[in-house]
Amino acid sequence: MTSSPAIRCTMLEPDIAVLTLDVPGKSANTLSSSVLQELSDHLDVLQPRDDLAGLIITSGKPDMFIAGADLREFVAFLGLPKEKTHELSRDGQRLLRRLSLCPFVTVAAIDGICVGGASELVSWCDRRLLTNNDKTQFGFPEVKLGLIPGWGGTVRAPRLVGLSNALELITSGDSIDSETAVLTGWCDDVVAVDQLLPAAVRLIRDDQRTGKYLADRKRWEQPLEPNETELGFLGVTASAWIRQQTKGHYPAPMAALELMAETAMLDVETACEKEASQLAALFGSPINAALLNVFFLQDRVKKDTGIDGTEIVPQRVESVGVIGAGIMGAGISAANVKRDVSVTLSDASRESLAKGAQQVFEEISYNKKTQAADVRRAIEKGPLLNLSHSEHEFSSCNLVIEAVVENLEIKQQVLQAVEKQLEPGAILASNTSTIPITTLGEQLQRPADFCGIHFFNPVRKMQLVEVIRGKQTSDPTVATAVAYTKQIGKLPIVVNDGPGFLVNRLLFPYMNESIELLCEGVTVAEIERAAKSFGMPMGPITLYDVVGIDTAVYAGRTIYEAFPDRCVVSPLLPAMVKAGRLGQKTGHGFFKYQKKKNRGQHDPEFEEFLQPFVRKKKTLTPEQITARLFMPMLLEATRVLEEGIVRSARDVDLGLIFGIGFPPFKGGLLFWADTIPGKELLETLKPFESLGKRYQPTELLKDMIAGGQAFYDR
Numbered sequence: 209m210t211s212s213p214a215i216r217c218t219m220l221e222p223d224i225a226v227l228t229l230d231v232p233g234k235s236a237n238t239l240s241s242s243v244l245q246e247l248s249d250h251l252d253v254l255q256p257r258d259d260l261a262g263l264i265i266t267s268g269k270p271d272m273f274i275a276g277a278d279l280r281e282f283v284a285f286l287g288l289p290k291e292k293t294h295e296l297s298r299d300g301q302r303l304l305r306r307l308s309l310c311p312f313v314t315v316a317a318i319d320g321i322c323v324g325g326a327s328e329l330v331s332w333c334d335r336r337l338l339t340n341n342d343k344t345q346f347g348f349p350e351v352k353l354g355l356i357p358g359w360g361g362t363v364r365a366p367r368l369v370g371l372s373n374a375l376e377l378i379t380s381g382d383s384i385d386s387e388t389a390v391l392t393g394w395c396d397d398v399v400a401v402d403q404l405l406p407a408a409v410r411l412i413r414d415d416q417r418t419g420k421y422l423a424d425r426k427r428w429e430q431p432l433e434p435n436e437t438e439l440g441f442l443g444v445t446a447s448a449w450i451r452q453q454t455k456g457h458y459p460a461p462m463a464a465l466e467l468m469a470e471t472a473m474l475d476v477e478t479a480c481e482k483e484a485s486q487l488a489a490l491f492g493s494p495i496n497a498a499l500l501n502v503f504f505l506q507d508r509v510k511k512d513t514g515i516d517g518t519e520i521v522p523q524r525v526e527s528v529g530v531i532g533a534g535i536m537g538a539g540i541s542a543a544n545v546k547r548d549v550s551v552t553l554s555d556a557s558r559e560s561l562a563k564g565a566q567q568v569f570e571e572i573s574y575n576k577k578t579q580a581a582d583v584r585r586a587i588e589k590g591p592l593l594n595l596s597h598s599e600h601e602f603s604s605c606n607l608v609i610e611a612v613v614e615n616l617e618i619k620q621q622v623l624q625a626v627e628k629q630l631e632p633g634a635i636l637a638s639n640t641s642t643i644p645i646t647t648l649g650e651q652l653q654r655p656a657d658f659c660g661i662h663f664f665n666p667v668r669k670m671q672l673v674e675v676i677r678g679k680q681t682s683d684p685t686v687a688t689a690v691a692y693t694k695q696i697g698k699l700p701i702v703v704n705d706g707p708g709f710l711v712n713r714l715l716f717p718y719m720n721e722s723i724e725l726l727c728e729g730v731t732v733a734e735i736e737r738a739a740k741s742f743g744m745p746m747g748p749i750t751l752y753d754v755v756g757i758d759t760a761v762y763a764g765r766t767i768y769e770a771f772p773d774r775c776v777v778s779p780l781l782p783a784m785v786k787a788g789r790l791g792q793k794t795g796h797g798f799f800k801y802q803k804k805k806n807r808g809q810h811d812p813e814f815e816e817f818l819q820p821f822v823r824k825k826k827t828l829t830p831e832q833i834t835a836r837l838f839m840p841m842l843l844e845a846t847r848v849l850e851e852g853i854v855r856s857a858r859d860v861d862l863g864l865i866f867g868i869g870f871p872p873f874k875g876g877l878l879f880w881a882d883t884i885p886g887k888e889l890l891e892t893l894k895p896f897e898s899l900g901k902r903y904q905p906t907e908l909l910k911d912m913i914a915g916g917q918a919f920y921d922r
């Protein structure tokens with residue numbers, strides 16, 4: 209039995225053929241080897257035909273043209289020899305290039321997502337049409353996977369839109385919308401979805417009449433004219449921008465820049481050959497493998513219901529209540545309204561409610577493109593926000609999230625009062641960052657319908673959400689919380705109740721160790737440098753100042769009370785709180801700040817303040833400092849796995865990448881640990897074992913190393 213085809217060929221008019229991609233059983237079209245083979249087979253039949261005026265390539269899926277190459281195949285190809293990857297790239301280039309050599313006009317009619325290999329495919333067509341659908345986007349995200357386009361994208365793009373526009377899109381990896389695509393010359397026109405095919409036919413007829421497509425083909429086959437001034441300018445500005453964005457950790461954007469600056473002036477054939485060589489050099493590198501892992505960590509969340517084994521249909525959440533209109537409550541409300549979920553927001557204080565409401569309106573009306581408030585957005589989304597002083601208005605909500613001050617008694621009072629208002633089946637959640645969900649749920653009538661939904665600050669930026677399962681939380685409650693957080697665009701991980709949940713529990717050993725290092729005489733600059741060279745977005749000392757020293761002490765208490773065997777409590781932080789050195793918010797902490805939000809500057813007064821706390825002066829190498837910072841985090845992660853706090857090593861990695869900015873190019877803490885031989889890990893720990901349990905290998909780690917196991921069951 210043959211499987212259903214992914215590409216249908218039909219005749220729209222007697223001389224216009226249409227290839228419609230619709231990979232059976234999938235919500236997204238991808239260009240797998242078998243789909244490429246089908247495309248090749250169709251072109252074998254169509255290309256020799258001299259009775260055709262045109263060929264249209266389109267998709268049969270709503271809001272989805274093609275999501276690029278099949279990344280699962282990429283993973284399978286990671287170990288291939290370089291020559292084989294080079295050959296696969298050359299095959300892809302040759303196949304897609306046929307679209308620019310057919311004896312008829314080729315038009316890509318694009319509705320929905322068109323990225324990666326799909327953008328390469330359409331770039332080889334004579335014409336591109338995009339729809340005005342909000343979901344339509346065009347881009348080359350390859351650099352975000354540590355790669356460059358390898359099916360001729362780097363060759364064709366500068367010839368279509370000029371070197372500058374091509375570099376901007378390919379080296380950033382960002383996608384653009386239809387409007388920007390037409391302005392920058394990537395597409396010929398933007399039309400309504402129902403006008404896509406008629407407009408494609410019109411383009412074919414016009415081109416047949418004028419012969420313009422033949423002139424364009426000739427031009428796009430030529431090298432670009434070198435313009436030394438433009439090239440010099442582009443080289444300097446683009447490489448400075450790339451260096452600033454990648455901090456030297458991601459080689460692909462710079463490789464794309466250098467390649468395109470060279471090959472734009474070469475003939476197409478030589479340029480394609482060089483592109484294939486560069487792709488082969490990057491493909492399968494540790495960074496490429498790590499970034500593919502990050503892609504699959506996110507993809508896994510899409511399919512995960514939060515519950516293993518049983519099939520549970522989550523409740524649809526259409527109306528949410530948020531209690532507490534502070535920083536978090538306002539952020540959570542805005543996240544809902546932006547995704548068309550109606551919100552009832554309340555606060556005990558009128559003033560706080562008004563302030564919170566203003567924050568919500570500012571966020572929902574913000575237009576990224578114009579970087580200003582957009583009244584139309586406020587009018588469109590505003591009615592979804594209902595402000596209230598009474599919990600009686602929560603009776604129609606499917607879900608109520610408590611985000612009041614971090615105080616057990618107040619939270620319990622609020623939760624009990626609102627529980628009485630809810631319909632059976634509605635669920636209740638707390639955004640607490642430190643109080644156990646099981647404790648909060650103890651006084652409730654229906655603790656099974658209660659869980660933690662822990663958003664991160666700022667909610668607008670942070671995709672990660674921890675769904676906390678208390679001892680009594682039911683599976684349907686977890687499944688609904690997971691589905692709901694995905695509905696509002698977040699990445700949820702399910703975490704069993706425990707001190708610090710997942711992310712704060714793993715962050716603490718790293719942060720705490722930076723204080724220990726300071727007290728051993730390592731300088732702030734050395735610690736910050738080690739963390740940043742490892743790839744963290746900011747060093748732990750800066751993070752203390754951003755979070756606030758008082759908040760850090762408060763949150764840290766939960767952890768060191770729970771795990772006194774491996775926490776060293778330094779008197780430095782409480783002394784800083786006492787001295788009013790709270791970080792950015794007071795203008796000085798570890799650093800000093802000219803204005804509240806400015807970058808911290810070296811503070812000689814802090815050096816003096818620190819001296820009484822320095823126990824001994826130690827000299828550590830940068831590698832030792834790095835090990836001191838990250839090994840306790842790794843060991844704590846093995847304890848988290850031992851205790852079953854999360855269901856998979858992948859949850860740990862997703863949580864750290866999206867919760868604290870653990871470097872994506874390392875693939876995640878445990879993915880990274882898997883790249884280090886077990887013996888080496890033990891040797892790294894050895895010199896520090898005398899510091900106590902926080903540097904001694906756990907049973908899980910020892911067993912894994914002895915058994916030759918990895919954290920990932922690849």
Ligand code: NAD
Pocket residue numbers: 531532533534535536537554555556557560561611612613614615618622639640641642662663664665
């Ligand atoms: P916040 O102080 O900004 O806001 C708390 C709000 O709760 C205030 O507006 C206050 O008026 C209101 N409130 C107090 N008692 C109330 C009551 N009885 N009924 C209704 N409203 C009441 O605090 P926040 O930073 O938004 O934190 C809220 C919750 O989110 C806390 O549990 C905190 O631990 C958690 N959290 C905070 C962060 C963060 O970085 N700020 C991150 C994750 C989780």
